[in-house]
Amino acid sequence: MKNSLLVCFGLLFSALLWGADVDKSLLKINGKETSLAEFEYYYRQIASQTKESPQHYFSNFVTYKLKVADARRLRMDTLPEFKKQYARIQANLLKAVLLDKAGMEALKRSMSEKRRNRFKRTDEVRVEEITLLLPQYATDVERRDADRRIDSIYSALKTGASFSELSEKYSEKKSSEPEWRPIGLLSDEFAAGLQNLEKGEFSKPFHSPLGVHIARLIDRRNGIGTSDFSQTLERYVEQIDASSPMLNRSLYEQWQNGSLEHWLPFRQAYDGLLAIYWDEKHSSPVVASPAELEQYFKAHKDDYVWEFPHFKGGVVHCLNKKAASKLKKRLKKLHPSEWNAAIQRLSSENPNLRAKVETGLFQIGKNVYVDKLAFKCGTYVPLKDYPYTFVIGKKLKKKPEGYEDVKEEVVRDCLQMKKREKMAYLQRYFTVEINEEVLKTVNYVGNN
Structure with missing residues (x-):
């Protein structure tokens, strides 16, 4: 949580340099208003590092405000530790301007x-x-x-x-x-x-x-x-x-007479700390099983279409054509994840079968051996110690076969979906009203 607090304070401190006074109501959660000024401040912090439009980023902002609303409902702001930490952040903010x-x-x-x-x-x-x-x-x-x-x-x-x-x-x-x-x-x-x-x-x-x-x-x-x-x-x-x-x-x-109570950096410090406490309380990790990943992949195959063909399998460098024939026969019976261990075992039994293998997905144009032997284009120079090279596997034109071919992307997208589902109860518990006309006016943010 301490690292999160440092990040939170860093963002809040930069608000001191921004004097926008935009008080239009952008969002209501159970009737409690959030101004356009607050959303614009948050978007300004990420605008230079993201290609997200304000409208796309807005969904993350709504989730943040729902966490804050739920934290207030759970009275997390009455916890002694919360009060102590907020007092320290507030003091640092004041020190910067006082x-x-x-x-x-x-x-x-x-x-x-x-x-x-x-x-x-x-x-x-x-x-x-x-x-x-x-x-x-x-x-x-x-x-x-x-x-x-x-x-x-x-x-x-x-x-x-x-x-x-x-x-x-x-x-x-x-x-x-x-x-x-x-x-x-x-x-x-x-x-x-x-x-x-x-x-x-x-x-x-x-x-x-x-x-x-x-x-x-x-x-x-x-x-x-x-x-x-x-x-x-x-x-x-x-x-x-x-x-x-x-x-x-x-x-x-x-500050002493309460005139700064609604100062934007104070409000954001308070809400930001509440969101951190909410995350701590709901910190059980979101995980996805292989079955869930495969199910997600099948439902969203079109999201993972490739621009260029790929080759799925391995590139094997060995001593000669005769060794290649024996190696290919053995490797076809095994999963690609077992090929390295199999080649090491075969090499120890018969030095003539000494070889090295590289497995994975190879996009055309990324590996000279795959380009020549699988896609019949280009050329390559044989390795000195392993002069004969062959490939084993299959060509995939446009789409991966299963989620493991694009596992990193599928895991990321599946977990994002599960997180949204985890947050769905907040959207059912709280009434969210969005002023779409006001939201459209933030297109310029970050571009000037």
Whole structure:
């Protein structure tokens, strides 16, 4: 789910750069309206990477909104974990617009002048951490839960568990490769946690304003390089809290009095997270048996017509015509999937039957041996070690014989159909009303 949240946040953040104000009603699910603006935003994200028309993509959007509606019906938005995760996403969205950039640059310049010399004398550390985040006004229940989880992780570390693996699995504060950080820019709690550690050692659990932590000291050195200074200041600025003068006060006050409640990025963050929770609850895999694949293929044969003829079988390279005759006689009795094993066995019994085989579907124009020996066109140069070549199999002009000839495509299409069937109950449970006239107006999206 964490990866899904990162993708979700990435899409939502880009909404900050898009100021369209289109409030036409495009869709209603049980009477609840979805605006054209919301759909246009989603389509803009995929328009440059897909050939789908807005109308074709719209079916995916409706499915997404049905998931959201069902998640609300199931009250997934009342779950404590949902509330905590949404609060974190909301905070990141706000941070992107509420920080006063001019004030932030002024702070960086001031810090640069006043602290550069002190930073040069300050030890730096590279640290790996496991962090469980807590809201600014965490309840006693939330704090006890975080303490319980961090104690369990600490117990696992003491028994020899990998710090990196546990950090990847449980830490709620993700970072790339650990960078050098001046101790002077760490919080007092974090610096104290590292104080008595040797390289490679990890601390006991400790608290900070962000949450609860376990830190592992990777390395320690003196001084700070000039090239690292700007990044260090960036990290410091990122830790500014809600009381900072760096905030855009006007927008901050709008958020406090609820004026931003219906802000499009907020709505999409909320709905996107609900859809993720719905997917988690209904995550049983959709699979298709061979019988279902064959049945699907027979019902949709015309979808898999080839533009060019194919040859189904194998290309066998051997020593001479006499060996070819013996090999062909043996291989005809076996399934193509058994040919390689059969040739290895025959080669070990009789070196004169040494050969190599390539099996599969060969489109005309893709294999010189098949072109010459099966389709009677072109030419080829015999292999030095296997100078005699023959083909065994059959020509297929326009259509595959069975689903296995186009298995990848059939599996994909069959699973898509089963997923649609799995979603059908939502369409029966909820009333969906689509404004077709409004939908037609989004043809231009992504083309300007």
